[in-house]
Amino acid sequence: MQGRLIYLMGPSGSGKDSLLQAARAPLEAHGCRFARRVITRSAESVGEDALGVTPDEFERLQGEGAFALSWRANGLAYGIPREIDDWLSAGQDVLINGSRGHLEVARQRYPDLLAILLQVDEAVLRQRLLARGRETPEQIEQRLARSRSFTPMGGASAATVAAKAPPTGECLAILDNSGPLQHTVSRLLHLLDEARQCA
Ligand SMILES: Nc1ncnc2c1ncn2[C@@H]1O[C@H](COP(=O)(O)OP(=O)(O)O)[C@@H](O)[C@H]1O
Numbered sequence: 001m002q003g004r005l006i007y008l009m010g011p012s013g014s015g016k017d018s019l020l021q022a023a024r025a026p027l028e029a030h031g032c033r034f035a036r037r038v039i040t041r042s043a044e045s046v047g048e049d050a051l052g053v054t055p056d057e058f059e060r061l062q063g064e065g066a067f068a069l070s071w072r073a074n075g076l077a078y079g080i081p082r083e084i085d086d087w088l089s090a091g092q093d094v095l096i097n098g099s100r101g102h103l104e105v106a107r108q109r110y111p112d113l114l115a116i117l118l119q120v121d122e123a124v125l126r127q128r129l130l131a132r133g134r135e136t137p138e139q140i141e142q143r144l145a146r147s148r149s150f151t152p153m154g155g156a157s158a159a160t161v162a163a164k165a166p167p168t169g170e171c172l173a174i175l176d177n178s179g180p181l182q183h184t185v186s187r188l189l190h191l192l193d194e195a196r197q198c199a
């Protein structure tokens with residue numbers, strides 16, 4: 001049986017990296033795999049467990065078909081290695097750090113993907129981005145403006161169920177990360193358990 005792609009997305013600073021790191025051990029214990037992104041960001045500023053490459057290297061990799069998914073945002077290029085297709089074919093679930101802007105393209109390639117939108121109030125978001133200190137204040141404002149450009153997406157609350165939403169049958173769950181990270185981790189694990197039952 002084919003594994004399922006779990007597509008975690010949300011604004012910069014919503015806590016995707018933190019959640020991926022905190023949930024990694026319990027999810028790996030259940031056989032879930034984690035994709036390491038390739039990003040055209042300098043290695044020292046990557047922040048997450050990603051491979052930093054130059055724009056030329058990214059182009060070369062893309063030309064070689066190294067990516068299952070790739071997109072551009074925030075002046076950067078992001079790639080998800082093709083090896084996720086081997087993992088999915090082997091029946092393993094795969095969790096990736098995705099992009100809201102690329103969701104529809106990703107769905108075309110992986111119609112059964114489970115999209116999880118991580119949300120945080122904008123004031124908290126700004127404060128967390130400033131505290132993280134990876135981007136300049138101007139870049140932070142650009143990221144917040146980008147977030148505002150995404151209309152709120154309808155979806156099941158993580159507190160309820162990541163059920164298949166009629167009429168499209170697409171799965172989208174919303175996960176709030178305004179509170180303590182460990183609460184969000186627990187809700188993510190619960191949500192994935194429920195999603196397994198509705199897949
Ligand atoms: N639940 C949380 N409570 C407090 N701080 C958090 C929480 N989740 C993430 N953070 C902090 O917010 C900042 C942004 O989180 P990060 O995981 O880098 O977000 P993203 O990957 O979505 O850009 C980091 O400094 C991180 O430590």
Ligand SMILES: O=P(O)(O)OC[C@H]1O[C@H](OP(=O)(O)OP(=O)(O)O)[C@H](O)[C@@H]1O
Nearest residue numbers: 010012013073078097098099100101102
């Ligand atoms: O279409 P969007 O949902 O806006 O997403 C665009 C990109 O921004 C985020 O990465 P970013 O470089 O900001 O890294 P971060 O998530 O670790 O902040 C996200 O992971 C996407 O790669």
